[in-house]
Amino acid sequence: MASLITCPHCGVRPKEEFSIRGDASLVRPAPTASDEAWHDYVYVRANPRGRTLEHWQHVAGCRRFLVVERDTFTHEVHSVTDGAVFARENGR
Amino acid sequence: MIRDYYNRHALDEKLRGAPRPAGVNHLAIGHRQAVAMVLAHAGEEDTVQQVLSSATEFTVRFSAPGEWLVVSESDTSEGLQRRIDAFCAGRAYVVDQSEARVLFRLSGPSTHRILAKGVGLDLHPAAFATGASANALCGHIAVNLARTGDDTFELIAPRSFAESLFDDLMAMGREYDLTAAFAG
Ligand SMILES: [Zn+2]
Numbered sequence: 617m618a619s620l621i622t623c624p625h626c627g628v629r630p631k632e633e634f635s636i637r638g639d640a641s642l643v644r645p646a647p648t649a650s651d652e653a654w655h656d657y658v659y660v661r662a663n664p665r666g667r668t669l670e671h672w673q674h675v676a677g678c679r680r681f682l683v684v685e686r687d688t689f690t691h692e693v694h695s696v697t698d699g700a701v702f703a704r705e706n707g708r
Numbered sequence: 709m710i711r712d713y714y715n716r717h718a719l720d721e722k723l724r725g726a727p728r729p730a731g732v733n734h735l736a737i738g739h740r741q742a743v744a745m746v747l748a749h750a751g752e753e754d755t756v757q758q759v760l761s762s763a764t765e766f767t768v769r770f771s772a773p774g775e776w777l778v779v780s781e782s783d784t785s786e787g788l789q790r791r792i793d794a795f796c797a798g799r800a801y802v803v804d805q806s807e808a809r810v811l812f813r814l815s816g817p818s819t820h821r822i823l824a825k826g827v828g829l830d831l832h833p834a835a836f837a838t839g840a841s842a843n844a845l846c847g848h849i850a851v852n853l854a855r856t857g858d859d860t861f862e863l864i865a866p867r868s869f870a871e872s873l874f875d876d877l878m879a880m881g882r883e884y885d886l887t888a889a890f891a892g
Contacts, residue, residue, distance in 0.1 A: 625772060625773055626842055626843065626844075627829075627830075627835075627842070628830065629828055629829070629844070630828035630845075632828070632845060633828065633844070633845050675850070676843065676844065676845040676850040677772075677842070677843045677844060677850075678771065678772035678773065678775075678843060679772055679843075680772060680773065698773075
């Protein structure tokens with residue numbers, strides 16, 4: 617488990633200050649998308665070995681949603697981005 | 709029996725009895741300060757930060773982007789709210805927190821070692837200088853931590869967590885003979 621996360625607003629913090637809120641790579645389907653697309657979006661998750669994008673909320677700090685890119689195998693944290701900035705940069 | 713809960717400090721029960729003399733390491737509980745939360749309107753974050761940090765009538769604590777806690781030792785809660793409103797001129801929401809937060813002031817040569825038992829922040833002056841502030845966990849309680857001097861820190865905690873935080877801090881400070889009392 618990556619134990620130190622560098623929050624863009626608060627600095628280096630222990631993982632206990634955060635709450636992991638799931639896969640950040642998923643894109644919400646259109647409201648009119650098929651039941652299969654919605655089923656995949658809501659329920660189906662990969663369990664990757666390697667780099668993942670996740671939502672981490674800094675609940676005991678700035679309370680912002682962050683997007684953490686980390687490696688589930690080496691525990692290395694590659695980047696931490698504010699959720700709003702991530703959404704803007706990815707055109708969501 | 710009519711009891712006026714509003715005028716009862718959250719730590720009255722803990723600090724009841726004859727006041728003990730303050731030791732070298734001392735925990736003072738704020739009694740009469742006004743606290744307000746300020747949330748900048750979208751797009752006005754930088755302006756609000758500038759006006760707040762230029763003020764000398766109160767101190768400003770960073771909580772989150774566009775969000776601060778403002779503390780005043782001299783104003784009433786209504787007075788502080790009016791003062792911030794005048795400063796921000798409609799660029800921010802101001803919410804009075806005076807009765808909802810408890811202020812702990814920890815001072816003495818061992819404060820770093822006491823806080824290190826519960827706070828995951830780097831408290832070295834190079835990383836957390838005088839005037840710095842941040843939201844952080846102290847044990848399991850989310851507080852706003854500020855450094856107000858070389859050996860002085862202030863913690864602002866939700867009122868309902870005050871007794872737990874008080875017990876935690878006293879346990880953390882026991883080996884340094886930490887004393888506690890209401891601020892004078
Ligand atoms: Zn943060």
